Amino acid sequence: MNSIGEECTELKKKYDDCFNSWFSERFLKGDHDDSVCAGIFKIYQECVKKAMKQQNIDFKEIDKDVLGTESEFKVPPSEAHS
Numbered sequence: 001m002n003s004i005g006e007e008c009t010e011l012k013k014k015y016d017d018c019f020n021s022w023f024s025e026r027f028l029k030g031d032h033d034d035s036v037c038a039g040i041f042k043i044y045q046e047c048v049k050k051a052m053k054q055q056n057i058d059f060k061e062i063d064k065d066v067l068g069t070e071s072e073f074k075v076p077p078s079e080a081h082s
Contacts, residue, residue, distance in 0.1 A: 003044075005051025011044040 003012040018037040026036070066072050 003051070004048055004057075005054070008044060008047035008051055011040070011047050015040045015044045 003009045015037060018040055022034065022036050026033070064071075
């Protein structure tokens with residue numbers, strides 16, 4: 001699967017590879033220190049944030065807690081008017 005921004009897809013692949021390696025070679029063997037992929041994750045995260053900003057995606061909506069609140073069962077505004 002590609003990243004939200006085309007320019008971030010290669011970074012996503014690198015992070016996915018790192019995560020999958022860490023998960024299978026370390027986590028499943030009891031080593032829960034996930035710092036091995038932290039550097040590439042930070043770079044990838046910054047790329048995604050930049051792509052979201054370019055596409056006018058509001059960060060506040062991404063971080064908003066919905067599950068377990070009254071908003072969980074509301075129809076999103078873009079679909080309510082369809």
